[in-house]
Amino acid sequence: MPFARTLARNLLAAAATILGLLIVTFVIGRLLPIDPVLAAVGDRAPADVIARVRAEMGLDLPVYEQFFIYVGKALTGNFGESVLTARPVISDIGRYFPATLELATAATLIGILLGVPMGVASAVRRGQWPDHVIRVVSLFGYSVPVFWLGLMGLLVFYAKLGWVAGPGRIDVYYEDLVPAVTGALAIDSLIAGNMTVFVNALRHLVLPASILGLYSLAYIARMTRSFMIGELSRDYIAAARIKGLPERRVIWGHAFRNILVPLVTVIALSYGALLEGSVLTETVFSWPGLGRYITNSLLSADMNAVLGGTIVVGVVFVGLNLLAEMLYPVLDPRARSARA
Amino acid sequence: MSILRHPLLRNPLGAAGCVLIALLVFVALIAPLLAPYSPLAQDLTQRLLPPGPAHLFGTDELGRDVFSRIVYGSRITLEIVTLVAVIIAPVGVMIGVTAGYFGGFVESALMRVTDVFLSFPKLILALALVAAIGPSLENAILAIAVTSWPAYARVARAETLSLRGADFIAAARLLGASHLRILLRHIAPLCTASVIVRLALDMAGIVLTAAGLGFLGLGAQPPTPEWGAMLAAGQPYLTDQWWVAAVPGLAILLASLGFNLIGDGLRDTLDPKAGAP
Numbered sequence: 365m366p367f368a369r370t371l372a373r374n375l376l377a378a379a380a381t382i383l384g385l386l387i388v389t390f391v392i393g394r395l396l397p398i399d400p401v402l403a404a405v406g407d408r409a410p411a412d413v414i415a416r417v418r419a420e421m422g423l424d425l426p427v428y429e430q431f432f433i434y435v436g437k438a439l440t441g442n443f444g445e446s447v448l449t450a451r452p453v454i455s456d457i458g459r460y461f462p463a464t465l466e467l468a469t470a471a472t473l474i475g476i477l478l479g480v481p482m483g484v485a486s487a488v489r490r491g492q493w494p495d496h497v498i499r500v501v502s503l504f505g506y507s508v509p510v511f512w513l514g515l516m517g518l519l520v521f522y523a524k525l526g527w528v529a530g531p532g533r534i535d536v537y538y539e540d541l542v543p544a545v546t547g548a549l550a551i552d553s554l555i556a557g558n559m560t561v562f563v564n565a566l567r568h569l570v571l572p573a574s575i576l577g578l579y580s581l582a583y584i585a586r587m588t589r590s591f592m593i594g595e596l597s598r599d600y601i602a603a604a605r606i607k608g609l610p611e612r613r614v615i616w617g618h619a620f621r622n623i624l625v626p627l628v629t630v631i632a633l634s635y636g637a638l639l640e641g642s643v644l645t646e647t648v649f650s651w652p653g654l655g656r657y658i659t660n661s662l663l664s665a666d667m668n669a670v671l672g673g674t675i676v677v678g679v680v681f682v683g684l685n686l687l688a689e690m691l692y693p694v695l696d697p698r699a700r701s702a703r704a
Numbered sequence: 705m706s707i708l709r710h711p712l713l714r715n716p717l718g719a720a721g722c723v724l725i726a727l728l729v730f731v732a733l734i735a736p737l738l739a740p741y742s743p744l745a746q747d748l749t750q751r752l753l754p755p756g757p758a759h760l761f762g763t764d765e766l767g768r769d770v771f772s773r774i775v776y777g778s779r780i781t782l783e784i785v786t787l788v789a790v791i792i793a794p795v796g797v798m799i800g801v802t803a804g805y806f807g808g809f810v811e812s813a814l815m816r817v818t819d820v821f822l823s824f825p826k827l828i829l830a831l832a833l834v835a836a837i838g839p840s841l842e843n844a845i846l847a848i849a850v851t852s853w854p855a856y857a858r859v860a861r862a863e864t865l866s867l868r869g870a871d872f873i874a875a876a877r878l879l880g881a882s883h884l885r886i887l888l889r890h891i892a893p894l895c896t897a898s899v900i901v902r903l904a905l906d907m908a909g910i911v912l913t914a915a916g917l918g919f920l921g922l923g924a925q926p927p928t929p930e931w932g933a934m935l936a937a938g939q940p941y942l943t944d945q946w947w948v949a950a951v952p953g954l955a956i957l958l959a960s961l962g963f964n965l966i967g968d969g970l971r972d973t974l975d976p977k978a979g980a981p
Contacts, residue, residue: 377819384820388829395836503717503968507961509912511919512935512953515942519950523943640825644916658828659920662835674825674832681825 367693378686383435385678389671390434394427396667443672448664453672456657461676462547463533464646464653468638469548470573475580476631482581483588487596488615498585505582510641514575514648521571529567531650538564572649576641580634587630591623625695632688636681711973718969724962732778739772743929752945762947765937770947773929774955780930781959784845784914785907791849793899796856801887801895803857804864815861822854827913834922841930844923848913852906859902863895901970907963915956931956 401418409417418424422433437443443453486498521527529535534549542549542556550569553561595601596619604614643655650656654673661669712718731738740760747767755762761770803814830847837843867873867890876886917923918932926933931952938949 380816381820381823384817385824388824389832392832392836395833499717503961503964507908507912507957507964509915509919509932509935509953509956509960511916511932512949512956515935515939515949516953519942519946636825640827643827643831644919647920658831662831663921665835667836670832670835674828677825677828682823685823 370693371690374686374689378682381682382679385675385682386435386438387431389438389674390431393434393667393671438675443675444668446661446669446672447666448661448669453669456669457654457672457676460652460654460657462544463549463651464639464642464655466548466550466569467572467576467642467646467651467653468635470550470569471577471638472580472631472635474574474577475584475634478577479581479584480588480627483585484592484615484620486585486589487592490593495589498589502582502586505578508578509644510575510579511644511648513578514572514645517571517575518648528571529564531648533568533652534561534565535568572645572651576638576645579641580638583634583637584627584630588623588627591626592619595619595622625692628691628695629688632684632691636684639677639680639684712966712969715969715972717965718972721962721965721967721969724958725966728778728959728962729782731775732782735775735779739769739775741769741772743768743773743776744927745769752941752948754945755947761951762945764934764948765941770934770951773934774931774951777929777931777934777952777955778959780841780924780928781911781914781956784841784848785910785963787845788848788852788910788914789903789907791845792853793856793903795849796853797860797892797895797899798887799853800857800860800862801864801891804861805868805883805887805891807868811861814857818854818857821851822858824851826851827916830913830917831920831922834917839922839925841924841928844914844917847917848910852910855902855906856899859898860892860895863898864891867891867894901967901974904963904970905967908960908967911956911960911963 401414401421401423405413405417415424422430425433441454443457445451446453446456449456482498482501486495489495518530522530538561541561542553542558545552545555549565550562553559553565596615598619601614601619604618605611609617639654642651642653643659645651646653646655647659654677658670658673658677661667661673713722745768747763750759750763750767751765753759753763753767759769759771761774764770764773799814799818803811803818830844830851833847833850834843837846873886873890876890881890914923915930915932915935918930919936921933921936924930924933926937934952935949935956938945938947938952941948
């Protein structure tokens with residue numbers, strides 16, 4: 365049962381990574397120059413109070429015991445309370461995560477819808493002008509600092525031209541008008557049938573999603589191109605052409621179908637990268653997502669929130685990598701038997 | 705003479721990248737000659753002036769000359785890139801070479817750790833690390849290094865696996881060379897080529913991460929003319945004094961583009977078949 369074995373091996377690897385993540389965040393938490401006990405009771409508290417609070421926080425236990433307690437708490441989603449919002453970190457994350465997912469999903473869609481055709485065109489017209497244009501676009505997508513592009517986008521399309529709405533997820537007077545179903549405002553407003561809110565949400569979403577999507581466009585286009593070049597040089601493509609199939613069918617019906625599997629993997633990986641990339645984009649656009657939550661907490665030294673957010677992003681990231689690995693044998697029958 | 709015929713320079717994009725980075729290094733070297741003003745000198749009567757003959761890129765919110773700050777900022781960018789490279793390449797190579805050479809348990813343990821670090825979200829981890837040890841240029845460099853060494857361990861291990869069984873290694877063993885000597889004198893030097901290519905490909909990412917940390921206030925602290933921090937400082941004046949934020953961003957873009965072009969060009973020259981996109 366090679367499939368079950370691959371599954372078990374991948375799950376084990378993912379678990380090891382998450383354990384590693386917990387070790388690293390635990391160590392980072394210990395590196396803090398601030399004594400959490402003193403931070404809680406103040407430096408003028410009597411010695412017995414300090415000792416009692418220390419024991420309550422479990423800080424008098426040996427380090428390894430503290431670590432086990434930490435892992436136990438983290439696995440049950442208990443990341444402590446945020447100093448900034450005075451709510452449990454996990455409920456904060458629950459509030460902010462849908463906004464990040466909405467942004468990253470929209471950006472990935474832009475990346476797929478533009479990146480895949482661009483990559484295919486680039487491979488088919490290899491060495492000709494479409495290839496060069498697309499190469500320059502993808503180099504730009506890789507090289508540009510997103511936070512700068514975001515600011516310039518706001519300057520041109522919001523401040524000067526007024527084509528899109530400004531920072532934030534929705535205008536203040538539309539807030540909380542539609543019931544949250546998916547957490548993505550653009551979808552929730554459609555479900556509620558409220559077109560005004562939908563248009564407003566879309567006007568807010570389009571600029572940050574395009575700017576974040578540029579990276580995934582660059583990545584997807586580049587990978588699609590190199591997969592297609594590999595596929596188009598295979599014998600069966602020559603055979604299909606000799607058979608007299610129209611070029612369109614050779615490209616989309618034969619070559620493209622065969623690169624779908626590695627392409628799905630690439631898309632899953634780029635989605636994970638976008639979750640991370642959203643930190644800077646969200647900061648620029650005041651997008652109320654997890655990235656901005658983490659950076660806001662950073663600046664006020666709210667470590668529970670920072671580490672909780674880091675763990676959640678890390679787990680989703682690892683999950684997406686796992687998914688990308690697992691999709692291979694599911695989508696491609698050859699990969700099932702190849703790995704024994 | 706012969707360096708001008710190097711394949712990297714015949715590749716137009718690679719050559720463009722080399723020009724950009726040569727320019728960056730040149731500007732950093734002669735910064736005091738190039739900058740008309742001190743990068744730190746404030747003049748509140750001259751604040752937020754538009755670009756003009758007196759101030760090529762205008763002035764910022766404290767009346768400092770943006771051009772002079774950009775010029776001096778190139779030194780900080782190069783410092784970050786160089787220090788990160790100097791830390792991650794040897795650390796990664798030593799780990800990878802050790803894993804590949806000894807194999808067995810050592811290999812599984814080291815590569816397991818490498819894989820774990822490789823599958824972390826790098827930026828977020830760097831953010832959390834800097835938040836804990838305190839924002840500063842040195843800590844930002846450290847955080848980037850901690851999150852980016854695994855790729856080098858991978859590369860070095862792959863190289864070592866192909867060398868482990870080579871005759872010259874066996875010969876060195878027969879001559880009584882110690883494991884350490886074989887690792888350092890025979891195997892590690894042979895990993896240099898692939899490590900340099902990898903570094904060239906990673907440089908742009910390092911520039912962008914460093915600028916991102918600076919932008920979030922977690923890198924170099926004011927009044928240091930670090931490009932990311934300058935961009936963040938210009939953010940409030942975006943609508944009316946766009947140059948304060950726009951120019952540093954452009955500088956970051958050119959630096960990271962230069963490194964990306966070199967990385968691409970190197971890949972093209974080393975593997976013409978792949979014909980990098």
